[in-house]
Amino acid sequence: MSGTELSVLDALHKRRRTFVAGRDLVHQGQLDQAAYILISGWACSYKILEDGQRQIVDFQIPGDFLGLRSVLLHMSDHSIEPITDIEVTEVTVADLLDAFSQTPRLATAVFWAASRDEAMVVEHLIDIGRRAAAERMAHFLLELGARLSLVGLGSKAGFACPLSQYLLADALGLSAVHVNRVLRTLRESGMVTFRDGFVTFDSYSRLTEFAEFDPVYLDHTGPLLR
Amino acid sequence: MSGTELSVLDALHKRRRTFVAGRDLVHQGQLDQAAYILISGWACSYKILEDGQRQIVDFQIPGDFLGLRSVLLHMSDHSIEPITDIEVTEVTVADLLDAFSQTPRLATAVFWAASRDEAMVVEHLIDIGRRAAAERMAHFLLELGARLSLVGLGSKAGFACPLSQYLLADALGLSAVHVNRVLRTLRESGMVTFRDGFVTFDSYSRLTEFAEFDPVYLDHTGPLLR
DNA sequence: CGGAGGGTTGATTCCCCTCAAAATCAGTGG
DNA sequence: CCACTGATTTTGAGGGGAATCAACCCTCCG
Numbered sequence: 001m002s003g004t005e006l007s008v009l010d011a012l013h014k015r016r017r018t019f020v021a022g023r024d025l026v027h028q029g030q031l032d033q034a035a036y037i038l039i040s041g042w043a044c045s046y047k048i049l050e051d052g053q054r055q056i057v058d059f060q061i062p063g064d065f066l067g068l069r070s071v072l073l074h075m076s077d078h079s080i081e082p083i084t085d086i087e088v089t090e091v092t093v094a095d096l097l098d099a100f101s102q103t104p105r106l107a108t109a110v111f112w113a114a115s116r117d118e119a120m121v122v123e124h125l126i127d128i129g130r131r132a133a134a135e136r137m138a139h140f141l142l143e144l145g146a147r148l149s150l151v152g153l154g155s156k157a158g159f160a161c162p163l164s165q166y167l168l169a170d171a172l173g174l175s176a177v178h179v180n181r182v183l184r185t186l187r188e189s190g191m192v193t194f195r196d197g198f199v200t201f202d203s204y205s206r207l208t209e210f211a212e213f214d215p216v217y218l219d220h221t222g223p224l225l226r
Numbered sequence: 227m228s229g230t231e232l233s234v235l236d237a238l239h240k241r242r243r244t245f246v247a248g249r250d251l252v253h254q255g256q257l258d259q260a261a262y263i264l265i266s267g268w269a270c271s272y273k274i275l276e277d278g279q280r281q282i283v284d285f286q287i288p289g290d291f292l293g294l295r296s297v298l299l300h301m302s303d304h305s306i307e308p309i310t311d312i313e314v315t316e317v318t319v320a321d322l323l324d325a326f327s328q329t330p331r332l333a334t335a336v337f338w339a340a341s342r343d344e345a346m347v348v349e350h351l352i353d354i355g356r357r358a359a360a361e362r363m364a365h366f367l368l369e370l371g372a373r374l375s376l377v378g379l380g381s382k383a384g385f386a387c388p389l390s391q392y393l394l395a396d397a398l399g400l401s402a403v404h405v406n407r408v409l410r411t412l413r414e415s416g417m418v419t420f421r422d423g424f425v426t427f428d429s430y431s432r433l434t435e436f437a438e439f440d441p442v443y444l445d446h447t448g449p450l451l452r
Numbered sequence: 453c454g455g456a457g458g459g460t461t462g463a464t465t466c467c468c469c470t471c472a473a474a475a476t477c478a479g480t481g482g
Numbered sequence: 483c484c485a486c487t488g489a490t491t492t493t494g495a496g497g498g499g500a501a502t503c504a505a506c507c508c509t510c511c512g
Contacts, residue, residue: 029442047352050438055355057348072334072341077442078348100334104327108298111337115298118344122283122304125347126273129281129354129399133468164490173355175469180492212276216255216303359500390458401501406460 005103015090019082026067026080033076034092036066041086042162046170047078056171058120059083059144059163063151068114071096084162128173131211133182136172138211141192141199146215158200231329241316245308252293252306259302260318262292267312268388272396273304282397284346285309285370285389289377294340297322310388354399357437359408362398364437367418367425372441384426 016039019025026033028047038060045066046056057078060066070076071093100107123143127136144161148154165183169176187193191207193200201207242265245251252259254273264286271292272282283304286292296302297319326333349369353362370387374380391409395402413419417433419426427433 047348049352049356053356055352057351069341069344072338073345075442077345097330097334101330104323104330104333107326107330107333107337108323111333111340112298114337114340114344115295118295118340118347119299119303121344121347121351122273125283125351125354126275126281128351130275130279166490176490177470177492178468181468184492216301392458402458403460403502404500407500410460 002103002105005106016087017090018085018087021082021084021086024079024081025088026070026076026078028076028079030070030076032074032093033067033070034090035068035071035096036088036090038062038064038066039087039089042083043080043086044083044167044171045078045080054170055173056167058117058124059171061144061148061151061153065113065117068110068117083167124171133172133174133178134185135211136174137168137179137182138186138192138207139213140168140172141194141201142208142211142213143215145199145201156201156204158198160197161194161199162197228329228331231332242313243316244311244313247308247310247312250305250307251314252296252302252304254302254305256296256302258300258319259293259296260316261294261297261322262314262316264288264290264292265313265315267308267310269306269308269312270393270397271304271306280396281399282393284343284350285397287370287374287377287379291339291343294336294343309393350397359398359400359404360411361437362400363394363405363408364412364418364433365439366394366398367420367427368434368437368439369441371425371427382427382430384424387420387423387425 017036021041025036025043040062043060043066044056045058045060046054048054060080066080066088067076070078071091096110099110120143123139127139131139145154145156145159148159149156153159163171165179166176168174169179172179174182183194187195187202190202191210193202207213243262247267251262251269266288269286269292270282271284271286272280274280286306292306292314293302296304297317322336325336346369349365353365357365371380371382371385374385375382379385389397391405392402394400395405398405400408409420413421413428416428417436419428433439
């Protein structure tokens with residue numbers, strides 16, 4: 001990146017804020033609010049149906065954008081909840097547009113990040129649409145592990161994971177009860193263990209085969225910036 | 227839009243091409259290919275699993291981008307198939323980056339289009355994750371109708387629809403047999419009829435209530451360009 | 453006229469949901 | 483120190499929605 005690009009990037013990291021676990025930062029239907037870059041902690045974006053069911057669209061880990069789409073659509077079509085206490089830096093619409101006009105290549109980079117987000121949502125869609133519960137869980141844990149590894153928070157051995165079985169259920173379109181059963185079968189088959197806030201890949205290779213996991217869509221090298 | 231913006235837009239509409247129904251224009255895993263803007267006809271983007279199952283991610287109708295994400299990620303993570311014969315204009319990476327650097331506001335507009343795409347995928351995710359088959363079908367047909375209305379190809383009365391029940395099944399994560407049953411119950415309940423390539427909303431209001439359909443995420447006014 | 457693609461319906465199976473009830477654990481206050 | 487509460491995990495029993503398997507119909511088309 002060039003010097004100007006870096007300085008524009010720096011300018012985006014001015015307003016640092018923190019949020020406590022459980023209290024939404026963004027509400028479905030909210031207008032004109034800012035986006036954030038997640039510095040530390042975990043969050044999730046979700047939608048609530050009228051009957052109270054909820055579907056978690058994605059989990060965000062350090063380095064991810066929060067609410068980028070909301071900024072562009074001028075209204076949030078989903079809610080965002082911090083799962084742990086989180087630290088973020090705020091990015092306003094003005095910031096983004098400024099950055100875009102000053103350095104088009106930066107716009108491309110943000111665009112690329114958004115494309116990666118969408119690719120993850122698509123993979124999530126495949127998960128829920130066409131994979132059985134066990135494969136779905138396996139694929140989901142592998143994707144999470146791969147993403148965390150990219151930011152140094154995980155490896156092929158496993159990763160620390162603050163998610164409850166209820167959160168997993170809301171993300172995977174399952175009931176919490178069934179999540180528990182699926183985790184048991186995966187554990188007993190010796191592929192992966194989720195216990196005490198830690199996911200352990202007991203057999204990474206068998207798990208990837210079982211889940212048909214192909215991490216290309218997470219490839220972290222922003223190709224257009226090479 | 228300004229004059230330069232319009233001329234840049236014009237430059238994007240040079241290379242016009244046609245593709246016949248059924249033959250993929252983009253293959254999963256393909257490198258470095260172009261994006262397209264759909265002029266006429268219908269297409270769908272999908273992914274295939276190893277066991278041969280397929281999940282349709284989205285249908286594209288006139289005015290939509292095809293493969294925008296593939297361009298930015300430098301590789302296609304999905305395939306695109308024309309459902310009918312289609313007419314498109316080709317947009318290369320170079321075109322896009324040129325356009326971005328010449329007119330940042332145009333970049334924002336394209337970005338907004340991508341956000342809208344993602345919002346639709348998210349809504350699709352909710353559909354499959356948390357709605358029963360009948361609600362899912364109802365919601366899907368309403369969304370399609372709303373999108374088609376925006377480009378003058380539909381109304382609250384209904385729309386012409388070239389999709390087979392197999393395609394609907396692959397999109398909604400159902401079996402073709404079950405799609406047929408669901409369509410029957412919806413027809414017999416007097417809410418919507420899908421017959422002979424035409425979707426008729428027999429009772430638009432009851433259908434929207436039944437499906438909890440909220441079209442805000444399709445709002446067509448690109449807010450940032452106002 | 454035969455074959456392919458699409459639509460329709462019935463019978464059976466099974467995956468996952470719902471309901472229900474323990475067990476465990478962290479925190480909290482008496 | 484211990485009773486009490488709430489959140490989370492675990493396990494069982496029963497039911498239902500959707501898949502699968504299997505026909506049969508229709509239309510279109512080479």
